[in-house]
Amino acid sequence: MDSEPLFKPLTRDALTQRIARILTDAIVSGKLKPGDRVAESVIARDLGVSRAPVREAGRLLESAGLLVSKANRGFFVRTIDADDLDSLYELRLCIEREAAARTVREGRVAQIRDRLLDQIKEMVVMSEDNQLIHQIGGDLQFHRLIVETSGNLRFLAVFDKLASEIQACTALIERVFDEPGKVARNHALIVEALDSGDEDAARAAMDYHIGVAREAVVGHFRKLEGAADNAL
Incomplete structure (x- = not known):
């Protein structure tokens, strides 16, 4: 047989x-x-x-x-322009800052703390080995874990719908910043804020984290668009 x-x-x-x-x-x-x-x-x-x-x-x-x-x-x-990128980061910020605060408020940080730290370690190793695709996936999983743990299913549904665009933005961040592992290590500031038990600290950490990326990537695109306009 x-x-x-x-x-x-x-x-x-x-x-x-x-x-x-x-x-x-x-x-x-x-x-x-x-x-x-x-x-x-x-x-x-x-x-x-x-x-x-x-x-x-x-x-x-x-x-x-x-x-x-x-x-x-x-x-x-799809051709992404600076205004479109800026809108995406603004939407991400609205969702993730409140997801972080809600995770603190609901007392759920302990459920995911070790997993978040493990995710950071993996991202750092992958950045050192130049494994960009896997690092992007790890970054997305880190942020998704916080959104999921917040317990707001609407937040999670929007986050998942934007997942591919968020991945593309993460790839852009890695090309804009000089240090490949810098973005990965900066996630530790989010974990510290979550551990503080302070909702406002959690919001501020996410504001800073996503805000730095937003400023760098959108600013980079605006320069490229300006150079293209001047060349016409």
């Missing part, structure tokens, strides 16, 4: 998700740059799959805000 297969065949949904993950990694790592065309035929050929799951993955990333579709031309990596 034939033995049972070790792995079950991938369903269309699973294949689509895997392709979407591959494309997301390419975008946040800079392999696919803003404005680049995402050619279904080329990607399907490179991955050894049909065009259908590639097209479905493209639609998923369009709904996530990473791709845009143009009639009769296909998908393109």
